[in-house]
Amino acid sequence: MDTILIADDHPLFRQALILAVARVAPRARILEAGTLAAAARAAGEAQGLRLILLDLKMPGAVGYSGIALLHAEKPEVPILVVSSAEGAKAAEETRALGAVGFLPKDSDLATIEAAIARALTGKPLSAPLTPEDPIQREVASLTPTQLKVLLAVLEGKLNKQIAHDLAISEATVKTHMTAIMRKLDVQNRTQAALVARSLGLDLKH
Structure with missing residues (x-):
């Protein structure tokens, strides 16, 4: 069974993401984590992990460290960042550190569902970036x-x-x-x- 990890410290937003995942992949097993440590542990132990939905602002995370840590933990699993971080730089940095895409938290449900569906196919939301530095x-x-x-x-x-x-x-x-x-x-x-x-x-x- 495919597993999807939702890493976000806000319970209500986790519920919104659970709804989006359920509509896109109704048979998927959903794991939840409210801290970066819990997310890393869940990612390391999960069987059949297909996708990680990650918020940048989580207890234990600073800046882009969550992406770097989870990408190192499971480099083959796509990470879709859904965060309130603003600006084009945030989107570029998340992709350069291994995320397949970046969505603002104020995206509508249809946009989030479409991004999840695309990420599950293994296709990035936009052209992946290779760190230039x-x-x-x-x-x-x-x-x-x-x-x-x-x-x-x-x-x-x-x-x-x-x-x-x-x-x-x-x-x-x-x-x-x-x-x-x-x-x-x-x-x-x-x-x-x-x-x-x-x-x-x-x-x-």
């Missing part, structure tokens, strides 16, 4: 755990705190940081955080 490409290539470590660094957490939060050893955190710094071509944690910020991973919408 080589650093952006490297961020998009980070593993889920590496992204979690980088986001924790953005929050100012120390290795010991990160290790506790991710249930890994401090040595493993250091290994991930080494890999992150190598991929981003930086020399230390501060520079890695600056690069991530410059790409909008902690951009507040």
Whole structure:
């Protein structure tokens, strides 16, 4: 059975998306997540996941980090962003980081249904973007755990705190940081955080 994940922290909007999904794919199994951590966990465990509907403004998400994390978790699953983030830049950034499309939250139900139907066929809503910035490409290539470590660094957490939060050893955190710094071509944690910020991973919408 096909599974569709709806990741949004607003219960009423989740219900609206559930209605849209039910009309487009009535046999699909629908999973709900109200935080980025729950969404990542659900994506990792779900069988037959065909589509992720994602809000950018979720607890645990900063800027475009939700797309980067879920795309790294399940790179083969299309991500359709439905968000209140505004502007053409938001749409471009979401697509560059791996989303198949971007819809404003004030889109009518018919538009959302059409976008869901198209995403389920594997076709992007518009021409996919390849990150032009080589650093952006490297961020998009980070593993889920590496992204979690980088986001924790953005929050100012120390290795010991990160290790506790991710249930890994401090040595493993250091290994991930080494890999992150190598991929981003930086020399230390501060520079890695600056690069991530410059790409909008902690951009507040």
